[in-house]
Structures are given as C-alpha cells and as structure tokens.
Amino acid sequence: DAKTTQPPSMDCAEGRAANLPCNHSTISGNEYVYWYRQIHSQGPQYIIHGLKNNETNEMASLIITEDRKSSTLILPHATLRDTAVYYCIVRAPAATNKLIFGTGTLLAVQP
Amino acid sequence: DAGVIQSPRHEVTEMGQEVTLRCKPISGHDYLFWYRQTMMRGLELLIYFNNNVPIDDSGMPEDRFSAKMPNASFSTLKIQPSEPRDSAVYFCASSPGAYQETQYFGPGTRLLVL
Numbered sequence: 001d002a003k004t005t006q007p008p009s010m011d012c013a014e015g016r017a018a019n020l021p022c023n024h025s026t027i028s029g030n031e032y033v034y035w036y037r038q039i040h041s042q043g044p045q046y047i048i049h050g051l052k053n054n055e056t057n058e059m060a061s062l063i064i065t066e067d068r069k070s071s072t073l074i075l076p077h078a079t080l081r082d083t084a085v086y087y088c089i090v091r092a093p094a095a096t097n098k099l100i101f102g103t104g105t106l107l108a109v110q111p
Numbered sequence: 112d113a114g115v116i117q118s119p120r121h122e123v124t125e126m127g128q129e130v131t132l133r134c135k136p137i138s139g140h141d142y143l144f145w146y147r148q149t150m151m152r153g154l155e156l157l158i159y160f161n162n163n164v165p166i167d168d169s170g171m172p173e174d175r176f177s178a179k180m181p182n183a184s185f186s187t188l189k190i191q192p193s194e195p196r197d198s199a200v201y202f203c204a205s206s207p208g209a210y211q212e213t214q215y216f217g218p219g220t221r222l223l224v225l
Contacts, residue, residue: 034213044154044204099214101155
C-alpha cells in the first residue's frame with residue numbers, strides 16, 4: 001500500500017479556509033485517496049475521496065495534483081467543530097477492503 | 112438509520128478476566144471491521160468480515176483475541192484473558208461493500224484493564 005505523509009499539526013482561524021496537505025508519492029494508478037477525520041472521543045468519520053479529478057461535497061473539497069503524488073483537503077469555512085485529526089489514506093488494492101490509518105494532522109481551529 | 116452500534120461504551124475490568132465487545136453494523140452492509148486505537152500505535156485494523164466470513168485477521172495481536180460474526184447484524188470481539196496492555200478504544204465499522212465504499216464507524220468501546 002502507498003504510504004502517506006502529513007504534517008502533524010496545523011492551526012486555522014475560524015471562518016477561514018483550512019488547507020490540509022498530503023503527500024503520497026508512491027500511489028498506484030488504481031488507488032484512491034480518502035480523507036477521514038476523528039473528532040475527540042468519537043469514531044473516524046468519512047469526508048471525501050477521489051481518484052484523479054478534483055472532488056467537492058457538502059463537507060470539503062479535494063484537490064489532487066495531476067501526477068497524483070499529493071493532494072489537499074480544503075475546508076472552505078472552518079468552524080470550531082472542525083477541530084479534529086484528519087487522516088489522508090490511500091486505499092489498498094482492489095483485492096482487499098482495508099484502510100490503513102497513519103498519524104494524521106491535528107487541525108486546531110482557533111476562535 | 113441508527114448507525115453502527117457498539118456496546119458497552121465503557122468497560123473496566125481486572126487483568127485475567129474475559130471481555131466481550133459487541134457490534135451491530137448498519138443494516139445491509141456486507142463488510143464489518145474491528146479496529147483498536149491507542150496513543151502509542153494509533154488506529155489499527157484487527158480483523159474484517161465479508162458476509163459474516165473472516166477475510167483478514169492478520170491484525171489480531173495474539174491468540175487471546177478472537178472475533179465472530181454469527182449473523183449479518185451482530186459481531187463480537189473477545190479477549191480472554193485480558194491484560195493491562197489491551198487497554199484501548201475499540202472501534203467497529205461497517206461498509207456497504209465493493210472497493211470504493213466508505214466505512215462508517217461506531218462510537219467505540221473504551222476498555223480499561225487494571
């Protein structure tokens with residue numbers, strides 16, 4: 001499985017956009033990029049995923065570079081409730097259904 | 112939909128005792144996953160099932176751990192005998208199936224073994 005690299009922590013002002021980077025330079029052509037987050041004392045929550053095109057849903061946007069070696073999760077208007085650990089995961093090959101969680105990025109949204 | 116249900120939410124037990132954690136997946140989901148989360152090791156996949164059949168148990172730490180899924184709506188993770196190093200938060204998740212499907216996590220069971 002491709003490995004991912006994320007900064008351990010980031011700060012963001014409330015109401016501003018939060019841009020969370022992820023490097024996945026060894027990603028394979030058929031692997032998707034997934035983002036989950038974990039708010040304190042809760043189970044992880046799915047946010048968004050993509051293969052090579054940019055994706056947007058009600059929670060966030062996902063920007064994947066053309067070479068697919070990195071991506072950025074964008075929370076357009078961060079709120080205090082977005083404070084959480086954000087995990088960037090490259091999905092295992094089709095033969096399995098496993099998610100391998102790394103250490104993630106702790107996003108602290110400041111008032 | 113009630114989401115993934117786990118019980119108990121908190122468990123405190125003494126070393127050597129048997130511990131049973133329970134999970135009810137979302138109805139209609141074909142995949143069920145058990146994870147463990149600790150400060151030292153982060154979030155680890157222990158085992159997962161597809162249509163009630165264990166597919167990959169390579170993450171199960173040792174023979175003291177066992178998991179079963181007797182039907183599509185219920186799974187258990189058992190630790191016997193428990194040890195202090197088993198203290199962790201145990202999450203159950205379910206997925207509708209297929210490769211791209213996302214996983215939906217339960218609230219977790221916080222286990223403390225004294």
